[in-house]
Amino acid sequence: xxxxxxxxxxxxxxxxxxxxxxxxxxxxxxxxxxxxxxxxxxxxxxxxxxxxxxxxxxxxxxxxxxxxxxxxxxxxxxxxxxxxxxxxxxxxxxxxxxxxxxxxxxxxxxxxxxxxxxxxxxxxxxxxxxxxxxxxxxxxxxxxxxxxxxxxxxxxxxxxxxxxxxxxxxxxxxxxxxxxxxxxxxxxxxxxxxxxxxxxxxxxxxxxxxxxxxxxxxxxxxxxxxxxxxxxxxxxxxxxxxxxxxxxxxxxxxxxxxxxxxxxxxxxxxxxxxxxxxxxxxxxxxxxxxxxxxxxxxxxxxxxxxxxxxxxxxxxxxxxxxxxxxxxxxxxxxxxxxxxxxxxxxxxxxxxxxxxxxxxxxxxxxxxxxxxxxxxxxxxxxxxxxxxxxxxxxxxxxxxxxxxxxxxxxxxxxxxxxxxxxxxxxxxxxxxxxxxxxxxxxxxxxxxxxxxxxxxxxxxxxxxxxxxxxxxxxxxxxxxxxxxxxxxxxxxxxxxxxxxxxxxxxxxxxxxxxxxxxxxxxxxxxxxxxxxxxxxxxxxxxxxxxxxxxxxxxxxxxxxxxxxxxxxxxxxxxx
Numbered sequence: 001x002x003x004x005x006x007x008x009x010x011x012x013x014x015x016x017x018x019x020x021x022x023x024x025x026x027x028x029x030x031x032x033x034x035x036x037x038x039x040x041x042x043x044x045x046x047x048x049x050x051x052x053x054x055x056x057x058x059x060x061x062x063x064x065x066x067x068x069x070x071x072x073x074x075x076x077x078x079x080x081x082x083x084x085x086x087x088x089x090x091x092x093x094x095x096x097x098x099x100x101x102x103x104x105x106x107x108x109x110x111x112x113x114x115x116x117x118x119x120x121x122x123x124x125x126x127x128x129x130x131x132x133x134x135x136x137x138x139x140x141x142x143x144x145x146x147x148x149x150x151x152x153x154x155x156x157x158x159x160x161x162x163x164x165x166x167x168x169x170x171x172x173x174x175x176x177x178x179x180x181x182x183x184x185x186x187x188x189x190x191x192x193x194x195x196x197x198x199x200x201x202x203x204x205x206x207x208x209x210x211x212x213x214x215x216x217x218x219x220x221x222x223x224x225x226x227x228x229x230x231x232x233x234x235x236x237x238x239x240x241x242x243x244x245x246x247x248x249x250x251x252x253x254x255x256x257x258x259x260x261x262x263x264x265x266x267x268x269x270x271x272x273x274x275x276x277x278x279x280x281x282x283x284x285x286x287x288x289x290x291x292x293x294x295x296x297x298x299x300x301x302x303x304x305x306x307x308x309x310x311x312x313x314x315x316x317x318x319x320x321x322x323x324x325x326x327x328x329x330x331x332x333x334x335x336x337x338x339x340x341x342x343x344x345x346x347x348x349x350x351x352x353x354x355x356x357x358x359x360x361x362x363x364x365x366x367x368x369x370x371x372x373x374x375x376x377x378x379x380x381x382x383x384x385x386x387x388x389x390x391x392x393x394x395x396x397x398x399x400x401x402x403x404x405x406x407x408x409x410x411x412x413x414x415x416x417x418x419x420x421x422x423x424x425x426x427x428x429x430x431x432x433x434x435x436x437x438x439x440x441x442x443x444x445x446x447x448x449x450x451x452x453x454x455x456x457x458x459x460x461x462x463x464x465x466x467x468x469x470x471x472x473x474x475x476x477x478x479x480x481x482x483x484x485x486x487x488x489x490x491x492x493x494x495x496x497x498x499x500x501x502x503x504x505x506x507x508x509x510x511x512x513x514x515x516x517x518x519x520x521x522x523x524x525x526x527x528x529x530x531x532x533x534x535x536x537x538x539x540x541x542x543x544x545x546x547x548x549x550x551x552x553x554x555x556x557x558x559x560x561x562x563x564x565x566x567x568x569x570x571x572x573x574x575x
Contacts, residue, residue, distance in 0.1 A: 018471055018473055019466040019471045020074055021481050022466060022477050023074060023466040024071060024075070024481075024484075025480060025481035026466075026484075027067050027068070027070050027071040028484045028485070029488065029521075030063055031488055031491070032487065032491045032517060032520060034063050036495050036517045037059060040052055040053050040510075040512060041053065041059075041060050045499075046118050046121075047121055047496050049503055049512070051508075055510070056510065056513055061368065065367055065423075066368075066416075068368075068369060068385070069455050070462060072316075072388040073389070073392040073463075074392060075317060075392060076389035076391065076392020076393040076395070077392040077393070078396075079320070079321060079393065080392070080397060083328060088325055088329070095317075097540070098541070099314050099321070102314065102541060103308070103315060103318070105540075106311050107308065107311065110311070110490060111307075111309050111311070114309055114496070117497055121496065124500065130504050131504060131506065144160075145165040146171040146176070148160060149179070149190050149194070150185065150262075152182065152189075154187075157178075161193075161197055165178075167179070167194050168199065168200065170206070175365065175366065176206065176214070177203060178194055179191060179199040179201065179203075180209075180210075180213075180215075182194060183211055183215040183224075184214060184264045184266070185264065186215075186221065186274065187223070191223045192226055195226060201228075201231065201232035206365050206366070208238040209238045210232075210244070211227060211232075212228075212234065212236070213242070216245065216247045216248050216275070217244075217247040217248065217250060218271055219248070219270065219273065219276075220274055221281070225281060232244075248275045307375060308374075309373055312371060312377075314489075316377060319377060319382060320386060324393065350457075353391060354452045354453055357384065357388075357455065358445070358451070359448070360383055360387060361384065362448040364381075364448075367423065367424065367427055369381060407464050408464065409462070409464030412458070413457070413461035416458035419453040419457065420454040420458070423451045426443045427443075427447055482533075482542060483524075483525060483533070486524070486528045486538075487525065490527065491524055494524060495516065498519060533545065
């Protein structure tokens with residue numbers, strides 16, 4: 001996606017934005033490393049390695065914390081450029097060709113391939129288990145309350161509770177509460193003890209699930225009955241709009257997949273029997289009503305399902321492009337067309353945008369933004385990214401502010417590192433807040449605030465660093481930038497296949513991570529050069545290019561006229 005972006009400065013000169021183009025590409029390519037590392041991090045993933053590395057987990061959290069917000073800032077900048085150059089109609093046509101159409105094609109090609117890789121990988125491991133694979137629940141300590149609850153060890157849970165173990169804290173790997181861990185195996189005595197000690201069956205966990213969701217999903221009938229008696233809510237919805245009753249619709253494939261992720265032994269026959277008992281405990285009208293909406297539920301499952309997988313960012317860009325057009329049309333009705341530079345000039349703008357994204361970050365479940373790959377994006381995710389996109393738009397319309405952005409990157413990046421450290425400590429070590437002399441409840445606002453400071457200072461710092469070192473034209477960087485769109489949209493099947501293959505290799509996780517990242521990048525680069533760059537796929541993603549063998553001048557014009565999916569330049573049709 002090698003596009004030379006230009007903006008007009010106050011003096012009328014045209015300055016190429018090699019730095020912004022390269023930075024956007026780097027943000028995309030870092031996604032390959034992020035997904036490659038997920039198999040070796042203590043985080044739920046499609047193809048997990050039993051031997052994990054906390055260092056890789058921290059690397060992924062940090063990377064996830066700023067990568068996509070930075071990408072959406074760049075996308076907002078280039079979208080504003082494109083809208084000004086082409087007008088509303090031209091902008092919408094360009095977005096259709098470069099974003100919506102690749103998303104549609106990827107949804108019927110890459111995503112089915114991805115599902116085939118996942119199903120095939122798990123089927124292979126079921127027939128040919130990886131050597132020395134141990135089904136464990138790695139947690140903070142060997143004697144954790146989460147492990148004890150999952151194993152139904154009542155005496156261990158009592159001992160841990162007496163020593164001060166929390167009942168209201170989810171584990172750091174799966175963000176699951178002790179009460180929910182006990183429900184996975186329907187350990188009723190442990191569930192009863194935890195409820196007596198103050199566990200809340202309606203407390204939110206990852207994806208806004210509750211322990212009540214877990215009990216119904218796994219058919220834990222005794223646990224569900226105990227939770228209902230303690231005030232368990234059957235009407236509360238998770239992030240995908242699913243109630244505990246609706247969680248009982250999932251089939252054996254989903255149950256097996258989730259149990260494999262959690263590393264718990266579950267018999268689907270036991271799950272089905274338990275679900276039948278739960279249904280018998282519920283009000284007849286409630287069960288009948290749920291059954292009578294099977295078709296509607298099926299439609300909503302599709303609407304709320306993770307249909308776009310890693311291509312969800314393109315779908316969000318479609319929504320944001322539509323929002324930008326709407327704002328542009330509304331501005332025509334107003335007497336003023338732009339905001340004063342003070343609203344986008346650093347560091348003054350941080351006084352407004354840091355509290356704003358601290359608020360939207362507080363709605364996210366984990367460190368950094370959540371992911372929403374549904375047909376109807378989660379509102380809190382779309383709103384969070386909208387703020388970064390809007391700042392990018394304002395940067396374009398305030399050229400002086402954009403040119404000054406991040407000049408003091410050597411100040412921003414150390415601040416970002418310190419804020420990131422504080423945010424991680426607050427998230428993973430709740431006692432850290434007490435050590436600061438603050439009440440424990442302070443982590444609810446202090447954590448999002450530190451994350452917001454981290455993401456903005458990191459973004460402005462990297463923008464300034466890129467402007468310092470990447471402002472000049474460089475053929476190699478242009479080539480990588482040009483290839484980044486294809487590399488990202490095509491990388492996930494390659495990466496996951498590599499993760500399944502490496503499960504059969506006994507080498508340190510850090511070494512596997514490096515090997516997988518480099519190998520996947522090389523395979524994808526070769527596929528780009530051989531099958532994409534000068535083909536209809538490359539034309540779709542970046543605009544048509546003349547093959548250098550067909551035109552001696554093509555090599556020069558190739559870099560000058562390429563069109564990025566985030567750019568505002570006009571591709572030149574050659575040959």
